[in-house]
Amino acid sequence: MKKITIGLIGLGTVGAGVAKLIKSRRVYVRSKFGVDLELKTVCDLKVSAQVLKSLGKVKYTKDFNDILNDNEINVVVELIGGLNVAHTIIRTALQNGKHVVTANKAVISNFGRDLFRLAHEKQRSIYFESAVLAGVPIIKTLTEGIAGNQCSAIYGIVNGTCNYILTEMSQRGLSFAEAVRLAQEKGYAESDPTLDINGMDSAHKLAILVSLAMGKFVNVKQDIHTEGITHVSAEDLKYVDEMGLAIKLLAIAKKKDGAVEVRVHPTLISREHPLASVNNVYNAVLLEADALGDVLLVGKGAGQMTAASGVFSDLINLALDNDPTDRTWIGDSSEEIEKLDLKPVEEIETEFYIRLMVIDRPGVLSRITGILGECGISIASVTQKAVNKNSVVPLVMLTHTACEASVRKALEKISALKEVKARPVAIRVERL
Amino acid sequence: MKKITIGLIGLGTVGAGVAKLIKSRRVYVRSKFGVDLELKTVCDLKVSAQVLKSLGKVKYTKDFNDILNDNEINVVVELIGGLNVAHTIIRTALQNGKHVVTANKAVISNFGRDLFRLAHEKQRSIYFESAVLAGVPIIKTLTEGIAGNQCSAIYGIVNGTCNYILTEMSQRGLSFAEAVRLAQEKGYAESDPTLDINGMDSAHKLAILVSLAMGKFVNVKQDIHTEGITHVSAEDLKYVDEMGLAIKLLAIAKKKDGAVEVRVHPTLISREHPLASVNNVYNAVLLEADALGDVLLVGKGAGQMTAASGVFSDLINLALDNDPTDRTWIGDSSEEIEKLDLKPVEEIETEFYIRLMVIDRPGVLSRITGILGECGISIASVTQKAVNKNSVVPLVMLTHTACEASVRKALEKISALKEVKARPVAIRVERL
Numbered sequence: 097m098k099k100i101t102i103g104l105i106g107l108g109t110v111g112a113g114v115a116k117l118i119k120s121r122r123v124y125v126r127s128k129f130g131v132d133l134e135l136k137t138v139c140d141l142k143v144s145a146q147v148l149k150s151l152g153k154v155k156y157t158k159d160f161n162d163i164l165n166d167n168e169i170n171v172v173v174e175l176i177g178g179l180n181v182a183h184t185i186i187r188t189a190l191q192n193g194k195h196v197v198t199a200n201k202a203v204i205s206n207f208g209r210d211l212f213r214l215a216h217e218k219q220r221s222i223y224f225e226s227a228v229l230a231g232v233p234i235i236k237t238l239t240e241g242i243a244g245n246q247c248s249a250i251y252g253i254v255n256g257t258c259n260y261i262l263t264e265m266s267q268r269g270l271s272f273a274e275a276v277r278l279a280q281e282k283g284y285a286e287s288d289p290t291l292d293i294n295g296m297d298s299a300h301k302l303a304i305l306v307s308l309a310m311g312k313f314v315n316v317k318q319d320i321h322t323e324g325i326t327h328v329s330a331e332d333l334k335y336v337d338e339m340g341l342a343i344k345l346l347a348i349a350k351k352k353d354g355a356v357e358v359r360v361h362p363t364l365i366s367r368e369h370p371l372a373s374v375n376n377v378y379n380a381v382l383l384e385a386d387a388l389g390d391v392l393l394v395g396k397g398a399g400q401m402t403a404a405s406g407v408f409s410d411l412i413n414l415a416l417d418n419d420p421t422d423r424t425w426i427g428d429s430s431e432e433i434e435k436l437d438l439k440p441v442e443e444i445e446t447e448f449y450i451r452l453m454v455i456d457r458p459g460v461l462s463r464i465t466g467i468l469g470e471c472g473i474s475i476a477s478v479t480q481k482a483v484n485k486n487s488v489v490p491l492v493m494l495t496h497t498a499c500e501a502s503v504r505k506a507l508e509k510i511s512a513l514k515e516v517k518a519r520p521v522a523i524r525v526e527r528l
Numbered sequence: 529m530k531k532i533t534i535g536l537i538g539l540g541t542v543g544a545g546v547a548k549l550i551k552s553r554r555v556y557v558r559s560k561f562g563v564d565l566e567l568k569t570v571c572d573l574k575v576s577a578q579v580l581k582s583l584g585k586v587k588y589t590k591d592f593n594d595i596l597n598d599n600e601i602n603v604v605v606e607l608i609g610g611l612n613v614a615h616t617i618i619r620t621a622l623q624n625g626k627h628v629v630t631a632n633k634a635v636i637s638n639f640g641r642d643l644f645r646l647a648h649e650k651q652r653s654i655y656f657e658s659a660v661l662a663g664v665p666i667i668k669t670l671t672e673g674i675a676g677n678q679c680s681a682i683y684g685i686v687n688g689t690c691n692y693i694l695t696e697m698s699q700r701g702l703s704f705a706e707a708v709r710l711a712q713e714k715g716y717a718e719s720d721p722t723l724d725i726n727g728m729d730s731a732h733k734l735a736i737l738v739s740l741a742m743g744k745f746v747n748v749k750q751d752i753h754t755e756g757i758t759h760v761s762a763e764d765l766k767y768v769d770e771m772g773l774a775i776k777l778l779a780i781a782k783k784k785d786g787a788v789e790v791r792v793h794p795t796l797i798s799r800e801h802p803l804a805s806v807n808n809v810y811n812a813v814l815l816e817a818d819a820l821g822d823v824l825l826v827g828k829g830a831g832q833m834t835a836a837s838g839v840f841s842d843l844i845n846l847a848l849d850n851d852p853t854d855r856t857w858i859g860d861s862s863e864e865i866e867k868l869d870l871k872p873v874e875e876i877e878t879e880f881y882i883r884l885m886v887i888d889r890p891g892v893l894s895r896i897t898g899i900l901g902e903c904g905i906s907i908a909s910v911t912q913k914a915v916n917k918n919s920v921v922p923l924v925m926l927t928h929t930a931c932e933a934s935v936r937k938a939l940e941k942i943s944a945l946k947e948v949k950a951r952p953v954a955i956r957v958e959r960l
Contacts, residue, residue, distance in 0.1 A: 113861060119675060120541050125676060129675070190577065225673075230820075230821050231674065231819070231820040231823075232820070233668075233669050233672075233673025233674060233823075236665075236668065236669070236672060236673040237668070237669070237673065240665075240668060240672070240841070240845055241657075241665025241668040241669065241673070242663065242665060242837065242841055243561070243840075243842050243844040243845060244549065244553060244557060244837070244840045244843075244844050245837060245841070256653065293562070368805065369805070370802060370805045370806060371827060372805075373800065373801070373802045373804075373805050374802060376563065377683060385837070386832055387663070387833045387834075387836065387837035387840065388662075388663040388827065388828075388833070388837035388838075389828045389831065389833070389834050389837075390826075390827060390828065391663075391664050391665075391825070391826070391827040392825070392826035393823070393824070393825055393826075394802060394822075394824035394825075395820065395821065395823040396820075396821045396822065396824070397820060397825065399820070400820065401820070402819075402820055402821050404819065405674065405676070405677055405817070405820035405821075406818035406820075408675075408676045409673065409674055409675040409677070410818065411676075412675040413672055413675060416920070427884045444894065454598075472641070499939040512748050521648050
């Protein structure tokens with residue numbers, strides 16, 4: 097029987113879940129898959145007596161070098177999160193000839209290119225199913241499930257915290273602050289939710305997806321236009337709802353004419369589209385694959401056992417896969433048919449929802465539409481949401497497809513009008 | 529470089545698509561995956577000159593034995609469909625030491641148990657991703673993507689023809705006959721659509737899913753309670769829409785207390801549930817996995833390249849997988865933790881939508897609700913859909929959870945009332 101001996105670094109929520117699965121399902125995995133998963137050592141700075149007791153004979157250490165230097169251990173599971181220490185652990189594990197399983201999207205998206213080179217050199221594997229959509233097998237789908245396809249587009253709802261907040265705002269009319277507070281109360285948001293709500297977590301995940309689906313390396317900070325959800329207001333959600341639209345924080349990659357655009361921002365989509373019914377902490381990725389067509393995966397993107405499940409599946413698959421394969425790879429792929437450039441954000445074309453707060457006075461609309469026309473932006477609909485002579489009212493518009501740079505220019509000019517009383521709101525619309 | 533030499537039997541729509549992918553992407557697959565897929569011979573009784581010409585140097589034969597007896601060919605792709613001839617081809621291929629790739633759900637569900645035993649004995653593999661949900665990787669997900677999970681429930685929209693017909697009836701108010709005709713015009717239904725609309729195609733696919741997800745062999749004809757969509761009426765769809773429900777032909781398996789219920793029937797689900805927005809020819813499978821939680825896959829369930837894509841991915845995966853593994857297996861799994869019995873259909877409990885055509889006369893409702901009460905069925909709502917003294921009006925009810933046997937008994941008694949003027953309509957409701 098094949099056997100792997102595991103050292104687990106990071107015994108937080110997910111780590112404890114993984115340990116529990118390895119222990120409770122060891123007999124089942126032995127008989128069903130013919131492989132033995134032995135958890136030899138766990139490492140964390142602090143572990144509750146209860147968790148430690150539940151692990152039985154497993155060795156406990158506070159020093160991860162005890163795992164990295166143990167010759168009996170051939171698989172290191174990294175679940176401490178964060179960037180630099182985790183990176184060091186993964187790098188050292190590979191250098192010491194060990195396979196790696198991790199759920200760390202920050203490390204994979206930032207350092208994956210070098211780590212996969214190292215793994216290749218050392219003939220070792222890195223598995224990271226839980227880095228995107230937790231245990232929902234999007235990585236497996238991209239690398240094996242739809243093998244031979246090339247993806248022309250990716251649309252992902254990849255952050256459960258944001259999706260929960262936007263769902264609560266849309267369905268119950270909560271303000272952004274109220275929805276954040278509720279998410280924190282329910283344990284769906286950290287006490288400091290910055291990395292979730294500013295879109296960075298989604299950008300990390302998008303970089304991984306783009307590399308796997310399109311063979312294009314993307315630098316998270318430099319290449320991905322990233323906007324968070326902090327400026328989304330309950331008022332706009334009411335108006336977009338009336339238009340049959342739903343709001344999602346989407347991670348988007350689209351390939352066209354040898355270039356790819358990569359961006360994360362609040363996005364309006366038709367309420368009829370299956371992605372629109374992915375609510376609360378659920379996540380989803382929609383792929384447009386050239387032979388297969390659209391394929392959509394939906395599941396919870398977080399939660400102890402949800403994330404632990406992906407790590408556990410990785411361990412079983414790692415034990416069963418005979419050779420470290422090069423099928424999973426972060427970085428530019430020399431083999432892709434199409435060489436891709438990155439499209440500058442200014443050239444991206446979408447429809448826009450625009451809300452202006454204007455003084456309700458004759459001539460205002462004509463001045464605004466005049467500016468839009470000069471900038472080459474064609475208007476699909478305009479609605480004034482109240483009548484209140486000489487007072488400030490919301491003016492809500494949908495544009496036809498327009499270029500980002502033109503919209504920015506137009507909004508700047510419109511902002512300068514004395515009848516426009518607040519910063520214009522602009523939210524991109526995708527017709528999926 | 530690893531190489532497989534392929535014989536393709538069945539050059540219909542999907543077969544031609546597979547041949548096209550192998551030919552057009554051979555260089556790409558070589559460089560990306562490091563494997564060479566050579567299509568040596570194709571077989572069909574009739575092939576258009578155009579298709580043949582497009583294949584270039586590939587050998588063409590009318591006799592599949594030319595492929596089965598060719599020692600150079602190590603992978604046989606079976607795409608002729610149907611049951612017995614396809615079964616013979618697959619069995620002979622395995623006996624002759626060849627791996628098999630097929631999209632044939634009828635053969636896999638009916639003969640899979642023996643075929644996988646034979647494959648195991650001969651150390652060969654059977655891949656069949658496209659047998660369920662075409663190229664959407666549900667098989668890969670079950671066998672590898674969520675490895676280590678056990679599924680407690682499966683809900684599948686696995687027949688595109690039925691889903692298209694029900695979508696047209698729901699959204700446009702078409703009658704069943706009109707929707708079938710439209711599906712035929714669009715090429716979504718065969719000229720004889722029996723196997724689709726009677727639910728048998730869905731039952732075949734459900735049997736495969738249950739075997740993979742729950743380790744339980746299911747005999748399609750004996751074990752799966754199968755109802756088609758022929759008795760669904762536009763009138764009922766109007767009423768269920770008013771109740772916030774959508775109709776789908778669902779393939780359902782649910783595990784509880786050591787027993788599993790397996791059934792295919794028109795099912796009402798909440799319009800808010802993501803499955804409800806899987807419309808037209810799209811298919812979907814929702815899995816309830818014990819560690820991971822819910823996971824949903826959605827994609828087109830048919831179409832030339834959609835199905836060809838799954839076969840093509842299978843070929844790449846087969847070429848890369850080093851050993852034939854026993855991870856995919858049709859039949860009872862001796863390794864599952866829980867031994868499962870089949871629950872008799874009479875014991876299944878669901879809510880019901882019931883429509884009766886009754887004479888609008890005092891006392892009728894009390895007689896009907898009296899019978900339901902005697903049978904232990906509790907009513908959630910009753911609505912009379914018109915007022916028309918002494919004439920026949922529809923009476924629409926939703927029950928609370930009730931046992932199948934009780935509902936059948938109650939409806940039989942109700943049918944016998946002289947005020948009830950047509951056969952009662954009963955459609956099961958699932959709260960997902």
